[in-house]
Amino acid sequence: MPEAFEQDYPLQQLKQVTKSLNSGQFVQVRSMLAQTAPCDTALLLESSPHKIRRMLWQLVDPDLRGDVLEELSEDVRLGIIAQMEPEHIAAATEDMDDDDLGEVLRSLPDTVYQNVVGAMDSPDRERATQALSYQERSAGALMNSDTVTIRPDVTLDVVLRYLRLRGELPEGTDDLYVVDKHNCFLGVLSLTTLLTNSSDKVVRELMDEDCESIPISMDESDVAQLFERHNWISAPVVDDNDHLLGRITIDDIVDVIREDAEHSLLSLAGLDDEEDTFAPVLKSSQKRSIWLGVNLLTALLAAIVASFFENTLAILPVLAVLNGIVPSMGGVAGSQTLTLVIRGIAVGHINQTNQRFLLLKELAIGALNGVIWSVLIAGVVAIWQWDFKLGAVLAFAMFMNLVAAGIAGASIPLILKRMKIDPALAGSVVLTTVTDIIGIFAFLGTATWLLI
């Protein structure tokens, strides 16, 4: 009898493997890994520090390595491939799906690529060339050629006999694709339609002709949105002349959805898309240093702005004490708007027709927030420092900066997008610069004017 899935199974296994590795029981680990499903081995590798990961990989059965590679996340996969011999890479890619094969090959340095392709046999080499011919992040690069095609003018009985003769169907097959003799896509016949209709009916009567096909050049995020909206399990891919080229399956789409969502999350913190949690220290610091460098520049810029008011600060040091509050609130309010707009762009809710409304809405929220928080901060500071004029100056700066944060948070990603710059990556640094500088100017400038 099948057993219900144990929730902490991978964790238990990870503990076991780590223990065995530490005590040098390699044979035991090897046999454990041989009995582990490739997807679980992949999780194990992803959850291991890079040194243990390298040892583990050596202990994975060579016959299973291709399957494990397919399941790994990109960054981890690349790290492992970088240490493999070209002929081993060629062997591991033999049973890979076309899309994974393309991804692996694309990631190789030129010389290694030549060696890997050189180590392949002729049909594999052809498959590799084909897989590489599609643009990265397009429907073509997600596609597999493992379609099952039938003709429109045969009966279901013929189809049933053909399938039995054919034997196994590709994983995730839910539809048979109906094509004419020129391989032009005509429609789909779902397995459920095939199974629930009388076998003397003809395919043409039952096939779904309204089924949408995906153009080979469509962007993968658009493909994912279609899958998500229409609840597809698989979808046919066609060229410009409607020739059937292959199909895309939901498992690859799930990866795209996950990656797209993580892209926004990681980019907003200036991290690389596929950053591996357990990468070596040097590699990680290198990846993060660009972002820190950019931030240092903006922090210096803010310092330069503050330096214009050095005389004011010398006369009224309490301004230095309070100077962090307005930029901080502006940064938080702005990044709320920014995050929401970036998410809205990513899921396709924001477009030309509603941009204006969005901008006005965020402006209104900024103004409303501005009123609330400026009154509050004015009260707190007036009582704390017993200086009502100081409270009023802080309130004015707070209001100005929260309004600016609303406008900047909504418009920066839209402008960046129009300039074809990734809003998730560049948005937050531009925003912080704006809210920092406006915040400092508004507070110290008004204070210089009114309090000195």
Place this chain on the structure above:
Amino acid sequence: MPEAFEQDYPLQQLKQVTKSLNSGQFVQVRSMLAQTAPCDTALLLESSPHKIRRMLWQLVDPDLRGDVLEELSEDVRLGIIAQMEPEHIAAATEDMDDDDLGEVLRSLPDTVYQNVVGAMDSPDRERATQALSYQERSAGALMNSDTVTIRPDVTLDVVLRYLRLRGELPEGTDDLYVVDKHNCFLGVLSLTTLLTNSSDKVVRELMDEDCESIPISMDESDVAQLFERHNWISAPVVDDNDHLLGRITIDDIVDVIREDAEHSLLSLAGLDDEEDTFAPVLKSSQKRSIWLGVNLLTALLAAIVASFFENTLAILPVLAVLNGIVPSMGGVAGSQTLTLVIRGIAVGHINQTNQRFLLLKELAIGALNGVIWSVLIAGVVAIWQWDFKLGAVLAFAMFMNLVAAGIAGASIPLILKRMKIDPALAGSVVLTTVTDIIGIFAFLGTATWLLI
């Protein structure tokens, strides 16, 4: 012949609808909406400002409303339901899947819920009670009861005849579930196995007994991870005694994956999970104000820390100019680590066995970053202000704060998780508080000690 999908179709449509609405051509919009697929209508509603959304909803064919509601994101759906009459809600939920029905009913205020259930007929009411009996965010709440079950001791031929007799299969059926006479789950027979084997074979010989079933109480994120790892299209759900209760399909899992990934993104900015981009201004500001309030407290706390050094600031106003740099860099470095750890927890890569390694790794990155950026900032400031001692003080503070940021960024989410507090929601505010206060103390404290 089916046409390849037009990429900007929803945008075109949105423009068209907005134009027609603005010129008052309601009849035209109504007939347009009647020809639109429910998933596209849902996108249209989600992309519309709330006033237009309300008008649009009135123009949606009542027979299609249930389907559209199913496709809507939670926040938007709730907004629409809040304006519907109980009997209309009851009618719209009639054809809903069990999981969507449960979600809708759970979201209703108590009195409305009573009225809606009162307006249902008896079988629907029973279904509603059943759907509500499962815990929110559990496998049960994701599940539908639309399984197709067969017995192990019949031949494929019997199964084929049964399916033909039965007619239509539920959407997304890829497996038939094999149960004994007590409805205990025994295994699955995939449609592809059914189609590619000789019809005189017996189900028991061909069924997959190793197939894992999902316990009804499993958390939905864990279920999603299983689907993702194993590339499932559907999976059976069982109770503690292995009785088959229903199945979960990939389309609902895609929603869970999207929501989980967005949860981290939105929570890190202090936004509500299901925040609707086009919600009314008042509702949005209210949702965002808690976060701004918390941030105001931490900014005040930082100001209080700075106020300890007011004398120092009065003597050396240049310190006030530079005071923002160290906390800013600490905040950015810390949030990089924080984001990565939160992502790692969400995808299941971080657990007890590798926490220690992770902490040490981030500490090392913090120290390395600390050396790089403190040397750089010391040089810049020493030259700018022509004060080498000031440069050294800034460098020391920078190093301390970047090390603190690494430790805090890695440990805060792990500690919060152990305290069962959502790290994505509380993490960044705790982190900023730590890096702000340590940054100010380290810089102004050292300066007071060495420069005054």
